Every structure is written in C-alpha cells, then in structure tokens.
Amino acid sequence: MHARATILPLTLDRLTYARGGETLIDGISATIGPSSRTVVLGPNGAGKSLLLRLCHGLIAPTNGAVRWAGADAFGRQDVARRQAMVFQRPVLLRRSALANITYALSLQGRLGRSERPARARDALASVGLAHVAERPARVLSGGEQQRLAIARAAALKPDVLFLDEPTASLDPGACRAIEDAIRAIDAAGTKIIMTTHDLGQARRLADEVLFLCRGRLMEHTPAGEFFERPRTPQAAAFLRGDIVG
Template structure:
C-alpha cells in the first residue's frame, strides 16, 4: 500500500523545547513509521501542537534533533516539500478556493503550470467543494474553509500530513466531513499525524497513540491497547475525563 518512496520514518532524538525558562517539550525520543494513523493526545497545554510544529520544522528544538529517514535520499529542502500541515484555524489566501490550491502547487514546484489546475479541481472535488472553486476562499463557511485547507494540503500529495485539531470549533456534520477526508488521504498513501482534544474522534481515527503530559511522552502504543489498558496513571485519568495536571 505504501509502495512509493517516502521520507518516513520520522525519528525524534531527545527533542526538547524550552522558552522563558519553561520546558514545554521535555526530551521526547520516538520513531514514527509510515504504516498507521498517529494521533497525539494529552491534556491542554501538554505540548501537542508544539510537538507537531517541531516535527514539521516550523519550530526548531532547543535541544535534540528531528530526523527524517529519507532526508539523505531526498535532500533537506525536499524533505520539507514532502510534508504538509493543516492548522486549527485555516489560513486561506484572499483569492478563490481554486487559486489557494494552485498557489500551493506552484510553490511546491512538482507540477507544470498546465497540470496544476486539474490537480486542484480534483482535490476540491474530493472534499466536496467542486462547486465553490471560483468563490473567494474567505467567504466560505468554517467547515468549508477547513475542508479547503485539507484539500490544499492533500493536493500536494505529501508523504506526511500533520493536522492540528482540525475539527476544533466545527459542528458534528462538518467534523464528519473532515474525518472522511482524513481517511481518504490516509487510504491514498499519506501518513497522518494529528492532534485532537476530542476523544471520540481519537477512537474513530487513531491506529496508534502518542500520549503527552506536561511536555513528556508518556505512552506510544497501538490505539486499541491505549484505550483499553492505558499503562500510565495519567493516561488512565485522562481517559476517565479527570483533570490531569
């Protein structure tokens, strides 16, 4: 299924991020393979979003290193070009939905100008937005904007797609559409690494779980095992819905 060459696995080697004397990510070492959907869980302020940004290269670790196995094969610059990220609040450019995607494709530079339009329309259709292709992205509804952000990321056909709370502040219908889109992207061979605060969503989407607490990695386990038999008391408390400090 994942036949094509990829930059994965991703390995974090004692990755630490400190700011203002506070250690927000504390010596995380983990290897994330290409085979399953990874969901990062943890209480608010555990460092979930920050971990994604460190992995994606938006934030540099203050100590330790983030390594992509394919870095040598593809080169440093191309490693960045083989990742995409969808943010909690989608940032869409003030142009049409379609142009938002062709812009990203042009930056990536893999497709010729003539091929970008077709790819962008394909991506829009895959999230059910073909009918708003020419509409300004900023006037779309919240759910549509997030689907457009996902279509824009998926059109890049990245090896890895990071999603940071992709359904925060969306209603259930819009959330379901996002989850369907995530499954489709996974089925097309892109590795999914996402955060969510919605345990139901985590149960539906996760194949493996990274559980963070106060910037430390507490568990890295298959999803079934994590939800049935959490190993740490923090995870057990988190799953019960207790406040975890």
C-alpha cells in the same frame, strides 16, 4: 497495504524545546513509522501543537533532533516539500478556493503550470467542494474553509500530513466530512499525524497514540491498547475525563 512514503520513518531523538526558561517539550524520543494513523493526545498545554510544529520544521528544537529517514532535516527544503500541515485555524489567501490550491502547488514546484488546475479541482472534489471552486475562500463557512485547507494540503500529495485539531469548533456534520477526508488521504498513501482533543475522534481515527503530559511522552502504543489498558495513571485519568496536568 498502501504504497507508503519515503521520508519516513520520523525519528525524534531526545527532542526538547524550551522558551523563557520553561521546558515545553521535554526529551521526547520516538519512532513514527509509515503504516498507520498517528494521533497525539494529551491535556491542554501538554505540548501537542508544539510537537507537530517541531516535527514539521516550523520551529527549531532547543535540544535533540527531528530526523526523517535517519537524517537531521531542519531547514532542508527537499524534506519540507514532502510534508504538509493543516493548522487549527488555517490561513486561506484572499483569492478563490481553486487559486488557494494552485498557489500551494506552484510553491511546491512539482507540477507544471498547466497541470495545476486539474490537480486542484480533483482535490476540491475529493472534499466535496467542487461547486465553490471559483468562490473567494474567505467567504466560505468555517467547515468549508477547513475542508479547503485539507484539500490544499492533500493536493500536494505529501508523504506526511500533519493536522492540528482539524475539527476544533466545528459542528458534527462538518467533523464527519473532515474525518472522511482524512481517511481518504490516508488511503491514498499519505501518513497522517494529527492532534485532537476529541476522544471519540481519536478512537475513530487512531491506529497508534502518542500520549503527552507536560511536554513528556508518557505512552506510545497501538490505539486499541491505549484505550483499553492505558499504562500510566495520567493516561487513565485523561481517558476517564479527569483533569490531568
């Protein structure tokens, strides 16, 4: 067992998000514990990315609440600083790879200025990017940029790391590097909550699955059980590759 995070568990209490009269996240209740990799699955438009943004506090729920260790946390800086998120299309700043990470560390404010470069170099090395530390982030390849975004998030040593489709539009070699990085971050004690559209990746990484369909939580089950014996017809169809919606 890892020494696990302290702002967990994450509790979603009838979490609802509506926009323009359309309910996009529909009354999701779940408790996500510290000791496993959680993968959010579902067809396109199910609300996977939106759920991550709500959990991370980037948007406010219309109804219901996101609770960390039992407390409503929206807008609370201390809780926000113990989370990190890697976006599907990460925004890298127009500065060196290393400076992208030291910038994030300075915002977090946990490390002194003199300690940041060493932490940043460790993070770069952990995703195999030590050799591009001084290179401008924007000239790196797509796979390297995504690894840099993961290193930037991992350097913060968050309690929870959200990843939204971290390998979308990457080639298989780049995907493997990113999956390895995710496993290493998990092993170092950070809770992983991620979305993916790649079922192979979900099988490789998931300890538990949240299956969404049209903004509703259909299943919240251990990964083995989900892939072998899905409980809902929607999940069964999704796993067969049928169009669900």
